[in-house]
Amino acid sequence: MPARLQHHTIVALVEDKPGVLNRIASKWRQRGFNIESLAVGHSEIPGLSRMTFTVDGAMHDVEQVTKQLYKVIEVVKITDLTGEDVVARELALIRVAASPNNRTAILEIAHVFRANVVDVAHDSLILEVTGDEEKIEALYELLLPYGVKELMRTGRIAMSRGGAGHHLDDGTQRRYRSAGEGKAQVGSLL
Amino acid sequence: MKLTGAQIVMECLLREGVDTIFGYPGGANLPLYDTLKQYPQVRHVLVRHEQGAAHAADAYARVTGKAGVAWATSGPGATNLVTGIANAWMDSVPLVCVTGAVVSWLIGRDGFQEADITGITIPITKHNALVLNVEEIAPALREAFHIATTGRPGPVLVDIPRDVQQQTCEFEYPETVDLPGYQPTTKGNGRQIKRAAQLIAEAERPLILAGHGVIIARAWDQLVELAERAQMPVITTLLGLGGFPGTHELCLGMPGMHGMYWNNLAISEADLLVAVGMRFDDRVTGRLKDFAPKAKIVHIDIDPAEIGKNIAPTVPIVGDVKQVLADLISEVAPVRHDAWRAWIAELRQAHPSIVIPETDQLLPQYVIKAIYDASGPNAYYVTGVGQHQMWAAQYFWIDKPGGFITSGGLGTMGFEVPAAVGAQFADLKATVWAICGDGGFQMTSQELATVVEYELPIKYAIINNGYLGMVRQWQELFYKNNLSAVRMYQPDFVKLAEAYGLRGLRVTDRAQVAPAIDAALSHPGPVLIDFQVEEYENTFPMVPPGAALQETVDSPYAAAASDGPVRRPATQGVR
Numbered sequence: 185m186p187a188r189l190q191h192h193t194i195v196a197l198v199e200d201k202p203g204v205l206n207r208i209a210s211k212w213r214q215r216g217f218n219i220e221s222l223a224v225g226h227s228e229i230p231g232l233s234r235m236t237f238t239v240d241g242a243m244h245d246v247e248q249v250t251k252q253l254y255k256v257i258e259v260v261k262i263t264d265l266t267g268e269d270v271v272a273r274e275l276a277l278i279r280v281a282a283s284p285n286n287r288t289a290i291l292e293i294a295h296v297f298r299a300n301v302v303d304v305a306h307d308s309l310i311l312e313v314t315g316d317e318e319k320i321e322a323l324y325e326l327l328l329p330y331g332v333k334e335l336m337r338t339g340r341i342a343m344s345r346g347g348a349g350h351h352l353d354d355g356t357q358r359r360y361r362s363a364g365e366g367k368a369q370v371g372s373l374l
Numbered sequence: 375m376k377l378t379g380a381q382i383v384m385e386c387l388l389r390e391g392v393d394t395i396f397g398y399p400g401g402a403n404l405p406l407y408d409t410l411k412q413y414p415q416v417r418h419v420l421v422r423h424e425q426g427a428a429h430a431a432d433a434y435a436r437v438t439g440k441a442g443v444a445w446a447t448s449g450p451g452a453t454n455l456v457t458g459i460a461n462a463w464m465d466s467v468p469l470v471c472v473t474g475a476v477v478s479w480l481i482g483r484d485g486f487q488e489a490d491i492t493g494i495t496i497p498i499t500k501h502n503a504l505v506l507n508v509e510e511i512a513p514a515l516r517e518a519f520h521i522a523t524t525g526r527p528g529p530v531l532v533d534i535p536r537d538v539q540q541q542t543c544e545f546e547y548p549e550t551v552d553l554p555g556y557q558p559t560t561k562g563n564g565r566q567i568k569r570a571a572q573l574i575a576e577a578e579r580p581l582i583l584a585g586h587g588v589i590i591a592r593a594w595d596q597l598v599e600l601a602e603r604a605q606m607p608v609i610t611t612l613l614g615l616g617g618f619p620g621t622h623e624l625c626l627g628m629p630g631m632h633g634m635y636w637n638n639l640a641i642s643e644a645d646l647l648v649a650v651g652m653r654f655d656d657r658v659t660g661r662l663k664d665f666a667p668k669a670k671i672v673h674i675d676i677d678p679a680e681i682g683k684n685i686a687p688t689v690p691i692v693g694d695v696k697q698v699l700a701d702l703i704s705e706v707a708p709v710r711h712d713a714w715r716a717w718i719a720e721l722r723q724a725h726p727s728i729v730i731p732e733t734d735q736l737l738p739q740y741v742i743k744a745i746y747d748a749s750g751p752n753a754y755y756v757t758g759v760g761q762h763q764m765w766a767a768q769y770f771w772i773d774k775p776g777g778f779i780t781s782g783g784l785g786t787m788g789f790e791v792p793a794a795v796g797a798q799f800a801d802l803k804a805t806v807w808a809i810c811g812d813g814g815f816q817m818t819s820q821e822l823a824t825v826v827e828y829e830l831p832i833k834y835a836i837i838n839n840g841y842l843g844m845v846r847q848w849q850e851l852f853y854k855n856n857l858s859a860v861r862m863y864q865p866d867f868v869k870l871a872e873a874y875g876l877r878g879l880r881v882t883d884r885a886q887v888a889p890a891i892d893a894a895l896s897h898p899g900p901v902l903i904d905f906q907v908e909e910y911e912n913t914f915p916m917v918p919p920g921a922a923l924q925e926t927v928d929s930p931y932a933a934a935a936s937d938g939p940v941r942r943p944a945t946q947g948v949r
Contacts, residue, residue, distance in 0.1 A: 198555070199554065199555060203492065203496075203504075206493065206496060207496055210496045210497055214497060247682070248679070248682075248683060251678055251679035251683075252679055254555075254678065254679070255500070255677075255679060256555070257500075257501045257521060257553060257555055257556045258555050259555045260554050260555040261555075
């Protein structure tokens with residue numbers, strides 16, 4: 185019987201160097217995980233980036249991959265936010281067909297979802313919405329009858345609520361080096 | 375003073391104490407080779423295939439405990455290293471591979487002999503790096519050696535484009551490495567160590583399972599001390615052979631698929647397993663859900679990812695095996711387990727597992743045992759993969775840590791031919807035997823040229839049954855003897871040896887075995903002996919694939935052994 189699958193949110197704090205994403209993706213791939221979403225960006229510490237992965241998998245398998253991720257030299261910290269009380273958000277851009285006849289109706293829906301109109305054309309408009317996955321999906325469903333021409337989502341980013349969170353505190357005033365800083369620029373070209 | 379990138383590579387190698395490089399030149403590492411003669415203190419060994427460079431460097435590392443160094447050019451040179459890198463990865467061997475890459479402006483443009491070797495080797499290296507300007511070479515190599523040799527060792531690859539090897543800069547070797555994400559835990563958790571000691575004190579039927587980690591951490595003295603103090607019998611995995619003296623009264627030999635019958639039964643009866651520097655490989659555990667059903671498990675390993683990977687331990691201890699064992703010993707009070715040891719001894723007598731029957735036929739087990747008996751505990755024994763490897767593991771009760779060199783995790787046929795080269799370079803005065811299969815030997819036999827060129831007195835023993843023996847055994851036992859693509863055409867191995875400049879000997883019956891081995895040992899140069907052994911011999915004991923250790927099938931010779939000398943049945947297997 186297959187182990188019970190669960191939705192996991194994993195946050196990786198990594199050195200900002202070429203090849204890191206490839207190495208991490210390789211570890212997930214080796215264990216047969218499909219990455220549902222992935223968001224990468226700079227963290228509060230210069231030279232370090234944060235990656236948020238969402239994957240589906242059994243608890244034990246995800247733990248194993250997490251341990252494997254620590255083997256990637258550039259990985260500084262891994263946090264599994266699964267089961268924690270978190271704020272999780274993603275951003276979506278939705279291009280929806282809009283004629284003069286139904287534009288008002290679409291804008292009303294956008295208003296309810298606190299989505300912003302970021303582009304208007306004769307026959308379409310682009311909505312920008314942030315929220316958790318359910319909210320974005322609900323909006324998407326409501327817009328479908330009008331004709332969704334394009335949907336783009338950033339993938340989830342997540343942060344635990346309250347306290348100090350998962351700030352890296354190694355007690356040092358270490359300065360992390362990023363690829364562009366002129367010190368060792370190593371890694372594969374990805 | 376400004377140095378070229380190639381000179382910087384050499385300066386780094388010198389500072390890391392490298393005295394031997396195994397390599398092969400080509401277009402993209404020409405600047406490295408151009409620089410070589412300026413550094414006569416570093417010996418370069420020209421192999422005949424880059425896979426040989428990686429395997430030789432691997433064995434060199436296993437013998438010396440230092441990182442082995444392999445060089446190759448870009449593209450096919452680098453991809454030829456891949457099998458050797460994967461081998462080192464699976465067996466936790468420190469390797470630093472330096473590959474030349476195509477000139478930097480051709481990278482990503484499918485340049486001649488371009489291969490994305492850093493991309494290719496991500497899953498089989500502990501770390502790798504493409505160095506895109508000359509200032510980065512020294513830090514990259516400093517990190518490479520640090521990463522390869524610390525924590526759980528492993529291969530690291532540094533890829534340097536040809537133009538970067540030619541650029542110049544001021545050389546400064548970094549004194550420290552700055553790797554925030556890499557800080558291996560070496561000291562075990564004190565509370566867990568106390569819990570482990572408590573379990574040892576309470577155990578009635580304890581066993582130690584010792585793996586490669588004991589040898590890597592050079593913790594053999596601590597292992598003996600712990601085993602003697604708590605009177606715990608020691609089982610050594612394939613790669614752990616020699617980590618505990620084979621002739622010690624507490625040594626029980628190898629467990630697992632072709633391990634000793636008594637070990638597989640003892641593991642199944644034990645109430646405590648102290649696993650030291652091993653990873654519960656499937657060849658050790660058999661069917662996982664029935665492994666050691668009565669045992670609590672203490673798992674000591676430096677790699678946190680190994681803890682709980684296959685077996686959930688009762689007490690996990692992450693740390694350097696040597697340091698953890700030393701801490702554990704101080705917590706363990708002397709105890710005895712006489713009844714338990716007597717039970718195992720009785721089992722061992724009833725199921726002797728390694729019995730060589732009286733027969734006129736030339737049995738491979740007999741040859742392998744004769745080699746060990748004649749050469750003694752101080753020689754190095756290198757093996758390939760297959761039946762001969764398992765017989766060597768069964769019949770060599772290795773005393774010397776690092777004296778048994780084999781491809782464990784990856785199971786790389788052909789490993790033995792170049793690995794013997796690396797072992798001999800690591801200890802030029804030692805006797806080095808390569809126990810080869812006739813199949814694997816043909817995968818890497820071109821390295822005989824290297825052996826002769828460098829006047830290495832290696833003794834090659836081909837256990838020649840004319841088959842891919844282990845595959846044939848599986849076809850016989852599990853595929854209704856449907857022998858498919860396992861019968862091999864053989865060259866005349868004696869003539870082949872002579873063509874390369876080795877002394878070649880052929881042995882076809884039992885009476886010739888001892889004289890041939892003596893002749894090989896007394897000959898000052900390299901020798902190859904073609905032992906034309908019985909074709910259909912199978913390796914037993916055996917745990918059938920998918921079965922549990924409790925279902926071990928003992929050697930057919932063992933069952934009759936207590937009734938006096940065993941005669942081999944006239945026919946065995948289906949012809």
